[in-house]
Amino acid sequence: MLHATPTAAEKRAAFRAALDSGELQRFPGAFNPLSAKLIERQGFEGVYISGAVLSADLGLPDIGLTTITEVAGRAQQIARVTSLPSLVDADTGFGEPMNAARTVQLLEDAGVAGMHLEDQVNPKRCGHLDGKDVVDRETAVRRIKAAVQARRDPNFIIAARTDAKAVHGMAEAVDRAKEFADAGADLLFPEAMADAADFARLRAAVDIPILANMTEFGKSELLDAKTLESAGVNLVIYPVTLLRLAMHATETGLRTLAEQGTQAPLLDRMQHRRELYELLDYADYTAFDENVFTFRL
Template sequence: MLHATPSAAQKRAAFRAGLNSGTLQRFPGAFSPLTAQLIERHRFDGVYISGAVLSADLGLPDIGLTTLTEVAGRSQQIARVTALPALVDADTGFGEPMNAARTVALLEDAGVAGMHLEDQVNPKRCGHLDGKDVVDRETAVRRISAAVAARRDPDFVIAARTDARAVHGMTEAIDRAKAYADAGADLLFPEAMSGAADFEKLRAAVDIPILANMTEFGKSELLDAPTLESLGVNVVIYPVTLLRLAMHAAENGLRTISAEGGQRSLLDRMQHRRDLYELLDYSSYNTFDTNIFDFRV
């Protein structure tokens, strides 16, 4: 009620333990605090906070227009309501290495379990679009080093994302992954990998955990969880899946209301009021209110 029981430190420790468990950690993307609660109810291992989803929710394309304040604010809202660890997309760190360091501080304060920084140029773009570019390796390493130096909680996970696969090829992506691991990154996020063979090559080259991005309609083959686990992948994110499902359902619903003049035929496709109230734990709020404030003067 009001907030999740585990502390931020406990959730970070859980994320670390999951990375070291040898089992694949599944992190669906939460586009709101309510969807984070639903992810927890379905027994996933964590929630992912996508920069692309946050941009879309604000009516913006994913080209680096969101601010650190907006990302930290939404991250805090989501982390507050779930016992699961949250991993957040911090884009390029919102500026120079000093900005990346401040990003770590604010996201730690927001209560998330970790964040990832990417090596794209500023302003960035969606990792599955053509025309993106990456900064030189030295600049990218400085971003990671600044983030690692700035964290206060040693369990806060710093993930390094590289977009080099689509720009310069797999060899450069592997070389960057090694450099980012040497700079102190805890987790590697190789963006826009083409398929299983790419993950096999990366797994053979680096020792630290690897994240797979299974986003729809992009450049990557959609691999299932058993396949990813067999490849040695440690975390899989489904960043935009729930937003795509929700927006598709909303669009179809609006089309039906417009055509039929009402929503009666849509009732069997809606979450019932009682199910929403159960997810929100209305009964606990009522019990608390009655026990604390039920008195006479």
């Protein structure tokens, strides 16, 4: 009720332990706090907060137009409602390495368990689009070092994302991965990997946990959880899956409403009122209110 029971520190400690457990951690992307509650209810291990989803939710393309204030605000809203650890997309850190350092502390204050920082140039673009570019390796490493130095909770996860494969090839991605690990990154996010062999190659190159991005309609083969685990992947995100499902259902519903003049044919596709109230813990709120507000004239 109101806020999740575990503290941010407890969720971060749990996230770090989970990454070291050897079991694949599954983080679907929440597009709002309510969907984060549903992710937890369905038994997943964590919640992902996607920059692409936040941009789309604001009616913007994913090209670095969002601000750290917007990202931290949405991250806080999502993190507060779930007992699961949440990982947030921090793009390029919203500026220079000093900005990346401040981004870490703002996201710590937002209550998330970790963030990822990428090596693209500003303005960045979706990692599965053509035409992106990366900063030089020295600048990319400085971003990671600044983020690691700035965190106050040692269990706050700093993930280093590299988009270098699509720009300079797999060998450069491997070299950057090694330097990011040396710079103190806790988790490696190699973007736009083609298949399981790419992940296995990164697994052999670094000792830190590895993240796989299983986004639809992109450059990566959609690998199942067992295949990812066999390739040595520790965490998988499904960043835009729920938003895409929701938007498709919304579009279908609006078309039906426009054509038929009633939502009656759609009732069997809807979450029932009682299911929504159960997800929102209405009964607990009512009981709490009745126990506290007992004064009668």
